[in-house]
Amino acid sequence: MNTKNHLNQKEGTTEIDLSELIRSLGQQWKLIAGIMAAVFSLAVVYVIVANPVYQAKSVLRVAELRDLDRLNLLDLYSLDREVALQQIGNELESYSTRLDFFRENPELFKALESPIRSLEQSFDVFNEDAFTVTRSAQQQKDGQQRSRYVEIVMEYSGGLNGPVILNNLVSYVHAQEQERVKSDVSALADNRIERLERQLNTALVGYQAAVEMEVAQLREQDILKQNELEDELNALRLELKNQRLNRLEKLNEAIYIATELGIKNPTTLASLSQEQQQRINANVIRAEINAQNKDPLYFMGTRALLAEKEILSLRESDDFMEPRIAQIYKELELLKNNRRVEMLLARDNEKLFLESNSQIRSDIARLQELKSDLGNLRLVRLDQVAVEPVAPVRPKRLLILLLSLVLGGILGVSVALGRSLLRQR
CATH class of the missing domain: 3.30.1890.10 (FepE-like)
Known part of the structure; x- marks a missing residue:
């Protein structure tokens, strides 16, 4: 009971103090x-x-x-x-x-x-x-x-x-x-341009090597062809010389026969005198005539035979006797100047003839253009x-x-x- 009274007193005091505080704030x-x-x-x-x-x-x-x-x-x-x-x-x-x-x-x-x-x-x-x-x-x-x-x-x-x-x-x-x-x-x-230029230089070196090889091959072919033509020319000359020597031998035989027969001028078998025919074995003559398609060489007579022999003996060259020799001279003259080799050696700017040159130079141009076109980036x-x-x-x-x-x-x-x-x- 005393406790309750004490609490009531305290609560009352609190209410009074709060009111006083509010009143004090107002004051x-x-x-x-x-x-x-x-x-x-x-x-x-x-x-x-x-x-x-x-x-x-x-x-x-x-x-x-x-x-x-x-x-x-x-x-x-x-x-x-x-x-x-x-x-x-x-x-x-x-x-x-x-x-x-x-x-x-x-x-x-x-x-x-x-x-x-x-x-x-x-x-x-x-x-x-x-x-x-x-x-x-x-x-x-x-x-x-x-x-x-x-x-x-x-x-x-x-x-x-x-x-x-x-x-x-x-x-x-x-x-x-x-x-x-x-x-x-x-x-x-x-770096890319440098690499492309190295690639271009490498291709140029390869191209130069290919050109040198082609020039060497062309020159070798020319030398080979020239040697073959000269061999053919020598063979033809030797053949013509042998033919001329053989002709001289035939002429000597024909001269001997014509001299024995007394034939000085060109004649035929029908025009031979009876006396000459009697001295010559007719069977032998007929056999010789029948074995050839034309008259024997000694029928030309000693005068013609001796004249031909003299001409053949004085002949210094037989080249005009063979048309092929003139053709060989023509081919040899053409081989003196190989225009293909001259054109290959006369090229000033060899890069223009590279197959990859256009593509590489196009790439280099694009890269250089890109470098100069970055101002508006x-x-x-x-x-x-x-x-x-x-x-x-x-x-x-x-x-x-x-x-x-x-x-x-x-x-x-x-x-x-x-x-x-x-x-x-």
Whole structure:
């Protein structure tokens, strides 16, 4: 029973104290309002004095198919559009790339100059929080992540031209990556051109060897043909000489017979005198005549036979007796100049006669054209350029003022409650 009374007394005391506290807060409204006003005033001062922070944003997307199609035409250098965007994003995140850009464009960062810091130190502090790179990746069927766009955000304070810096940075990174790709393509193209030129030189050496072999074969054929013709000529001359010697022997025999028969002038068998026929065995004569298709040689008479013998003895050449000898002379004269050999040896630009020359030179021309036609290479598509912001992103003035009122009220109530509790004790 005593315990219950004690609890009731305590509960009653609590209710009285809470009412007193509320009444006390009402009595101290001026204190609470003063604290709220003080906090709000501090917030107003901060909003006025705080250096505004602005934000510039640029968005890059994958390039069009036609932008990289020419680069992938010759199967020399393959670059996927998503890979190109990913490389640009990596370079935008690279501290060394940003520092190189800063060093090459110091006029854009004059606002960062400080008497207690070097420009590099100032840029290092600025770079820690200024840039934010965001990527959007899309899951592909092969399980790989492919970048679809890259967003770079730059926060800056007054004195810096953020949009110009960001746009120049994006252009700088794209130009650097473009030069890297061009350098790789140029190196690969030079290596391919060198290989094609070595292939062309190898083919040229083979062609020269083939020409030398053909010239040697033609000359060998000419020499062989010439030797064969000269052998044939010598054989024909020997044959004609033997025929002439045989003719002389026949003439000697015929002269002897004609002398014995007393035949000086050409005659026939019917015109022979009876006396001569009686001295000559008729059977022998008839047998000789019947064995030949024409009159015997001695019927020409000694005068004709001796004249022919004298001519044959004085003859120095029998070449006119055989038409084939004239033909041999003609062929030998033609063999003195082989026009095919002269044309082969007179070729100045032997590469023009290579079978693979046209294809190799066409490939070299395409590679050289590709090297010189990469000036318009575009690795990414600039979807959004950085523009001058309308308002700063920090400080958020309205939010700060509202929070100052809330915090001022909480602080004022807390102070008033503390005073009330101290008074009751």
